[in-house]
Amino acid sequence: MIKKMTCISCPLGCQLEVEVGENIKVSGNKCKRGEEYAKNEITNPKRIITSTVKVEGGDKPLVSVKTDREIPKDMIFEIMKEINKIKAVAPIQIGDVIIENVLGTGANVVATAKINGA
Amino acid sequence: MSENEKREVLKINPIYGRIICRCEHITEGDIVSAIRRPLGARSVDGVKRRVRAGMGRCQGGFCMPRVVEILARELNIPPTEVKKSDEGSFILTGKTK
Amino acid sequence: MKRDLVVIGGGPAGLAAAIEAKKNGIDDILILERDKRLGGILQQCIHNGFGLHIFKEQLTGPEYAQRFIDEVEKLGIEYKLDTMVLHLSENKHITALNPKDGIIEIDAKAVILAMGCRERTRGALNIPGSRPAGVFTAGAAQRFVNMEGYMVGKKVVILGSGDIGLIMARRMTLEGAEVKMVVELMPYSTGLKRNIVQCLEDFDIPLLFNHTVTRIHGRERLEGVTIAKVDENRRPIEGTEQYIECDTLLLSVGLIPENELSREANINLNSVTSGAYVNELMETSVDGIFACGNVVHVHDLVDYVTEESFLAGYGAAKYIKGEYIKNEKGFFTKTGFGIRYVVPNRINPQNVKDKVNFYMRVNDVYHNVDLVVRDGDKIIYKVRRNHVSPGEMESVKLSKDVLREVKSCELVFALEEVAK
Numbered sequence: 119m120i121k122k123m124t125c126i127s128c129p130l131g132c133q134l135e136v137e138v139g140e141n142i143k144v145s146g147n148k149c150k151r152g153e154e155y156a157k158n159e160i161t162n163p164k165r166i167i168t169s170t171v172k173v174e175g176g177d178k179p180l181v182s183v184k185t186d187r188e189i190p191k192d193m194i195f196e197i198m199k200e201i202n203k204i205k206a207v208a209p210i211q212i213g214d215v216i217i218e219n220v221l222g223t224g225a226n227v228v229a230t231a232k233i234n235g236a
Numbered sequence: 237m238s239e240n241e242k243r244e245v246l247k248i249n250p251i252y253g254r255i256i257c258r259c260e261h262i263t264e265g266d267i268v269s270a271i272r273r274p275l276g277a278r279s280v281d282g283v284k285r286r287v288r289a290g291m292g293r294c295q296g297g298f299c300m301p302r303v304v305e306i307l308a309r310e311l312n313i314p315p316t317e318v319k320k321s322d323e324g325s326f327i328l329t330g331k332t333k
Numbered sequence: 334m335k336r337d338l339v340v341i342g343g344g345p346a347g348l349a350a351a352i353e354a355k356k357n358g359i360d361d362i363l364i365l366e367r368d369k370r371l372g373g374i375l376q377q378c379i380h381n382g383f384g385l386h387i388f389k390e391q392l393t394g395p396e397y398a399q400r401f402i403d404e405v406e407k408l409g410i411e412y413k414l415d416t417m418v419l420h421l422s423e424n425k426h427i428t429a430l431n432p433k434d435g436i437i438e439i440d441a442k443a444v445i446l447a448m449g450c451r452e453r454t455r456g457a458l459n460i461p462g463s464r465p466a467g468v469f470t471a472g473a474a475q476r477f478v479n480m481e482g483y484m485v486g487k488k489v490v491i492l493g494s495g496d497i498g499l500i501m502a503r504r505m506t507l508e509g510a511e512v513k514m515v516v517e518l519m520p521y522s523t524g525l526k527r528n529i530v531q532c533l534e535d536f537d538i539p540l541l542f543n544h545t546v547t548r549i550h551g552r553e554r555l556e557g558v559t560i561a562k563v564d565e566n567r568r569p570i571e572g573t574e575q576y577i578e579c580d581t582l583l584l585s586v587g588l589i590p591e592n593e594l595s596r597e598a599n600i601n602l603n604s605v606t607s608g609a610y611v612n613e614l615m616e617t618s619v620d621g622i623f624a625c626g627n628v629v630h631v632h633d634l635v636d637y638v639t640e641e642s643f644l645a646g647y648g649a650a651k652y653i654k655g656e657y658i659k660n661e662k663g664f665f666t667k668t669g670f671g672i673r674y675v676v677p678n679r680i681n682p683q684n685v686k687d688k689v690n691f692y693m694r695v696n697d698v699y700h701n702v703d704l705v706v707r708d709g710d711k712i713i714y715k716v717r718r719n720h721v722s723p724g725e726m727e728s729v730k731l732s733k734d735v736l737r738e739v740k741s742c743e744l745v746f747a748l749e750e751v752a753k
């Protein structure tokens with residue numbers, strides 16, 4: 119199978135063609151980083167998630183959050199479900215852990231904004 | 237209102253000191269009074285027709301979310317029930333959380 | 334009230350400028366911000382990717398803003414929230430309004446403009462059809478979703494592939510909406526590559542180049558849009574129309590500097606950027622009025638905003654302390670082939686601290702070009718670029734020593750084909 123993707127390791131944005139099989143073959147890359155990028159994207163794509171969490175007793179209704187490290191891309195929607203379930207209680211500081219080790223990924227969901235009590 | 241009149245009104249009601257529509261310089265006081273007056277505004281377009289909030293160069297891009305908030309508060313309804321104009325012209329489709 | 338320095342706008346630009354002015358010995362500073370908190374547009378940009386240049390880490394918008402807010406607090410710089418500046422005159426008289434103090438009149442020795450930008454709505458105005466609910470600028474939608482916690486729709490089409498539109502495509506998808514497509518008038522996107530990959534490709538959202546929305550359908554709430562292909566002149570091609578069912582249309586058709594106050598103060602504006610002409614210390618054409626950030630030209634990286642704003646703060650401090658040399662020495666910057674604009678526009682090397690960062694945008698996508706800076710016939714700077722695009726700002730650093738050697742009255746920034 120051949121997968122098309124755009125390398126985002128530099129502004130050039132090479133269009134890569136990646137042959138996925140026993141060995142991963144990359145073409146279209148103008149430098150080595152493109153190959154690395156493509157291999158990672160095929161074997162273990164990861165992303166940071168940013169979203170919001172409902173706040174109780176705060177001066178704002180929501181607090182923005184992020185995962186403090188990258189999580190597997192195919193778990194984005196499952197983790198969003200966890201993020202949507204939880205409530206945070208004010209006051210909240212930047213970096214406060216809202217969900218620890220979310221779904222066993224090793225990543226914490228942490229607050230990215232400061233919320234004062236109401 | 238002229239600047240002098242504004243100064244007078246402000247002493248009585250501070251919400252005339254909060255600009256909601258920055259393009260047309262319309263205050264929260266202007267909007268609240270457009271809602272509370274007899275046959276007052278019941279929708280975003282209603283507010284726009286009465287006090288010009290949303291008629292400016294940004295076409296409400298900046299003030300519309302704030303007008304929705306004020307309408308919800310003044311009419312005592314959730315923001316999801318605030319309409320743009322007629323029945324059915326709802327602006328928000330639900331809560332995210 | 335009399336003040337040494339008034340900063341209009343408490344976004345990243347205003348905060349950085351105030352901090353730098355304070356560090357350069359100005360104590361009497363007042364920041365005026367119309368929102369209920371400092372931080373500007375960054376407070377609603379909850380995605381990450383901010384601060385790679387300045388902090389060498391990927392921060393979200395609110396985190397980036399908080400670093401500067403904390404610094405402002407630590408330095409004891411005074412600010413007023415919920416305060417809108419209504420008028421600014423050429424002699425630096427400011428009229429502002431807030432619920433607590435009412436109308437505030439201030440005479441400032443120096444003013445820094447940091448009002449940011451607003452979203453263009455031009456795209457919407459030219460679309461025929463009804464005016465139902467469900468048409469939002471991407472920024473207004475972002476505010477509803479990220480700050481207030483409300484969804485603006487379930488089936489979404491986005492017009493314009495600028496960064497805000499791309500970011501909102503992902504946000505709406507994560508919150509459960511179906512984003513049907515992003516429609517882009519031009520053959521390229523002005524958004525960052527990373528955003529196209531991580532906001533669209535990750536979620537299989539199609540991006541249609543050379544397309545636009547030609548009609549809006551629905552009476553009360555949006556029911557659908559008609560899209561069509563466009564020709565080289567960006568006009569819809571008959572017979573290519575397609576009906577797309579959707580309840581929401583987000584407009585992400587660009588930003589424009591917020592310059593009503595600048596106009597009132599008779600500041601010369603550049604018709605290309607819609608922002609003020611500025612010099613080596615970010616001073617506008619009006620004596621003692623400085624400007625920085627998105628009010629000067631629209632930035633995609635807040636790091637550049639911060640750099641530019643430090644300079645404005647430094648300049649205003651020099652001005653107030655009377656250390657700012659005003660004379661006719663120096664030169665102008667000009668654009669040559671391929672360059673749409675360059676900031677700053679006038680340089681007097683005597684006032685330059687150690688270097689000047691020139692920021693510019695190209696007018697089209699080019700491959701394999703040299704970005705050159707010419708002083709008359711002489712090339713004083715040259716860098717190879719494999720790929721340039723209007724969506725990504727270019728910057729060129731020139732040192733004080735190089736600037737002092739400039740002989741002609743114009744420094745020309747241009748793209749040149751690479752000699753084979």
Ligand SMILES: Cc1cc2nc3c(=O)[nH]c(=O)nc-3n(C[C@H](O)[C@H](O)[C@H](O)COP(=O)(O)OP(=O)(O)OC[C@H]3O[C@@H](n4cnc5c(N)ncnc54)[C@H](O)[C@@H]3O)c2cc1C
Nearest residue numbers: 342344345346367373374418448449497626627633634635
């Ligand atoms: C939606 C969006 C997404 C972005 N994404 C990224 C990204 O991923 N990475 C990145 O590096 N950069 C990003 N940027 C760019 C970056 O956020 C901006 O360049 C930066 O916020 C500009 O700072 P500013 O201070 O000039 O303007 P703003 O942040 O807009 O601040 C201007 C401030 O001035 C205030 N103001 C305006 N007029 C008045 C008045 N008359 N009286 C009082 N106060 C006033 C406003 O309320 C506001 O707080 C993004 C920008 C936007 C709009």
Ligand code: SF4
Nearest residue numbers: 125128131132149152
């Ligand atoms: S392959 Fe190399 S040159 Fe091409 S986009 Fe990736 S990092 Fe840049």
Ligand code: FES
Nearest residue numbers: 257258259292296
């Ligand atoms: S802020 Fe109301 S129309 Fe622009």
